[in-house]
Amino acid sequence: MDTYNSTLEQVVSSTGSSNTLLQKGLFSLSEYSKLQLLITFLVAVFTYDQIAYQLRKRNLAGPAFKWYPIIGPFLDSLDPKFEQYVEKWNSGKLSCVSIFHKFVIIASDRDLARKIFQAQKFVKPCVVDVAVKILRPTNWVFLDGKAHLDYRKSLNGLFTKTALEQYLPHIEEIVDKYMDKFVELSKENNYEPQVFFHEMREILCAISLRSFCGDYITEDQIRKIADDYYLVTAALELVNFPIILPYTKTWYGKKTADNAMKIFENCAQMAKDHVAKGGKSICVMDAWCKLMYDSKNKDDETSRLYHREFTNREVSEAVFTFLFASQDASSSLACWIFQILADRPDVLEKIRTEQLKVRDNKPDESVSINMIDKMEYTNMVIKETLRYRPPVIMVPYVVKKNFPVTETYTAPKGSMLIPSCYPALHDPEVYENPDEFIPERWVEGGKAMQNKKNWLVFGCGPHVCLGQTYVMITFATLIGKFALNTNWEHKVTPLSEKIKVFATIFPKDDLLLNFKKRDPLTGKIIE
Numbered sequence: 001m002d003t004y005n006s007t008l009e010q011v012v013s014s015t016g017s018s019n020t021l022l023q024k025g026l027f028s029l030s031e032y033s034k035l036q037l038l039i040t041f042l043v044a045v046f047t048y049d050q051i052a053y054q055l056r057k058r059n060l061a062g063p064a065f066k067w068y069p070i071i072g073p074f075l076d077s078l079d080p081k082f083e084q085y086v087e088k089w090n091s092g093k094l095s096c097v098s099i100f101h102k103f104v105i106i107a108s109d110r111d112l113a114r115k116i117f118q119a120q121k122f123v124k125p126c127v128v129d130v131a132v133k134i135l136r137p138t139n140w141v142f143l144d145g146k147a148h149l150d151y152r153k154s155l156n157g158l159f160t161k162t163a164l165e166q167y168l169p170h171i172e173e174i175v176d177k178y179m180d181k182f183v184e185l186s187k188e189n190n191y192e193p194q195v196f197f198h199e200m201r202e203i204l205c206a207i208s209l210r211s212f213c214g215d216y217i218t219e220d221q222i223r224k225i226a227d228d229y230y231l232v233t234a235a236l237e238l239v240n241f242p243i244i245l246p247y248t249k250t251w252y253g254k255k256t257a258d259n260a261m262k263i264f265e266n267c268a269q270m271a272k273d274h275v276a277k278g279g280k281s282i283c284v285m286d287a288w289c290k291l292m293y294d295s296k297n298k299d300d301e302t303s304r305l306y307h308r309e310f311t312n313r314e315v316s317e318a319v320f321t322f323l324f325a326s327q328d329a330s331s332s333l334a335c336w337i338f339q340i341l342a343d344r345p346d347v348l349e350k351i352r353t354e355q356l357k358v359r360d361n362k363p364d365e366s367v368s369i370n371m372i373d374k375m376e377y378t379n380m381v382i383k384e385t386l387r388y389r390p391p392v393i394m395v396p397y398v399v400k401k402n403f404p405v406t407e408t409y410t411a412p413k414g415s416m417l418i419p420s421c422y423p424a425l426h427d428p429e430v431y432e433n434p435d436e437f438i439p440e441r442w443v444e445g446g447k448a449m450q451n452k453k454n455w456l457v458f459g460c461g462p463h464v465c466l467g468q469t470y471v472m473i474t475f476a477t478l479i480g481k482f483a484l485n486t487n488w489e490h491k492v493t494p495l496s497e498k499i500k501v502f503a504t505i506f507p508k509d510d511l512l513l514n515f516k517k518r519d520p521l522t523g524k525i526i527e
């Protein structure tokens with residue numbers, strides 16, 4: 001462009017002053033061309049963006065046009081509002097939105113959601129874009145089809161009831177410790193209600209880390225991961241800037257994940273050494289190393305077929321996915337269940353009665369799987385909390401190849417397809433008065449129990465939640481022990497029942513509680 005301009009100058013100067021006008025004209029023409037080029041380019045890009053949106057949207061519910069060119073409702077997605085999701089679900093069985101180049105299709109209908117969850121030929125989980133960077137592309141959760149299925153066969157054995165029984169003493173130990181901690185915190189605050197959102201995240205993180213890594217992980221390491229884990233969640237917004245820039249949320253998230261995985265790698269080696277010496281399995285890592293050990297040293301079909309030697313790095317990445325999958329969802333469940341039980345003393349009373357009964361009136365009896373199986377009412381309360389406030393309201397998948405979701409709509413390859421869990425769990429045909437908390441709806445043979453297809457709390461299909469039995473067992477232990485040994489009060493605010501979306505869902509006022517010690521037999525408060 002510069003050469004072109006200087007040539008023009010030479011031509012103009014050689015033709016004298018009468019050419020001044022021409023000189024001006026030519027210069028402005030050149031400026032005009034630049035501007036014209038820019039405008040043409042922008043118009044082309046905006047037009048392409050709108051046409052691409054229309055072609056992919058077709059008959060779906062959603063904005064008629066992409067009102068904010070290119071970015072779409074990106075700014076809204078930075079601060080997602082639960083009410084906007086509800087609006088989207090109510091707008092149609094399939095609705096859409098386009099953010100930057102991403103075309104997102106949301107399925108609110110139960111059967112369509114199930115169809116997507118089960119369509120591994122057409123879709124694979126996509127979490128959010130940045131998750132691949134944080135969890136690392138080599139992570140097993142990003143495997144697909146047979147490779148995923150084979151890997152999962154190895155992992156399934158770590159979360160069966162038999163395996164979970166081995167981790168129970170660790171879970172109980174952490175619960176005991178945190179009961180004291182919550183009471184102490186409340187005492188320091190003169191039993192005035194205070195925010196417990198962070199404490200709920202911390203106790204769940206501590207329970208997970210002890211169950212996963214046993215005694216190989218130190219108290220300090222647990223505290224550090226629990227404190228920092230928040231940064232991982234904060235990094236996982238639905239849409240992020242495409243590259244990780246230093247000192248941004250995603251940068252801090254990745255740093256936290258890398259630190260945790262380094263710790264897990266060391267724990268994995270310790271577990272391998274422990275098992276090789278014939279040590280007992282007391283945590284997930286031990287159980288996994290035992291499976292690996294047996295695959296090398298035993299001759300039975302199952303040992304050889306499903307298990308192989310996994311590197312410490314692989315184990316650390318997988319254990320991080322367990323933490324990743326569990327942390328936000330379990331913290332969400334904890335917040336809601338503590339809030340609801342404080343607000344519903346009738347329900348809490350029934351739990352207490354049952355907890356004493358299953359322990360034969362010996363409150364110090366250790367928890368066992370057999371005991372948990374007898375906690376019918378407590379289990380119904382956990383299920384109802386999961387239905388009433390499902391931690392995971394939807395699960396993003398990505399379309400691998402054009403997917404005929406309905407007879408009239410084919411989801412294009414590359415789009416994000418999101419089956420929703422919430423609407424099926426609030427379906428009035430299956431759950432009468434769906435916005436009321438009614439644990440009794442979970443009695444054996446009742447409508448809720450019969451309509452298993454609506455139970456999308458843990459997804460369904462090849463990626464169904466690996467930790468679902470673990471969740472039920474952990475919460476029966478947690479709630480049972482807190483109900484017996486503590487009394488907690490909830491300060492109800494106008495925001496308590498409002499839903500904040502932070503990866504999962506939480507009470508908008510961050511949960512104001514106080515805890516006091518309680519005599520499990522007499523119910524007397526001990527100050």
Ligand code: HEM
Nearest residue numbers: 322325326329330333391392458459460463464465466467
């Ligand atoms: C209240 C707590 C939890 C809820 C509501 C929950 C829910 C879910 C949901 C909806 C999915 C997606 C399923 C699908 O795509 O079909 C999922 C996947 C998964 N969950 Fe959970 N989860 C919880 C706790 C846990 C815990 C404690 C663990 C680990 C111990 C865990 C491990 C996983 C894993 C590894 C996956 C991915 C499985 C795969 O891709 O094969 N989850 N969970």
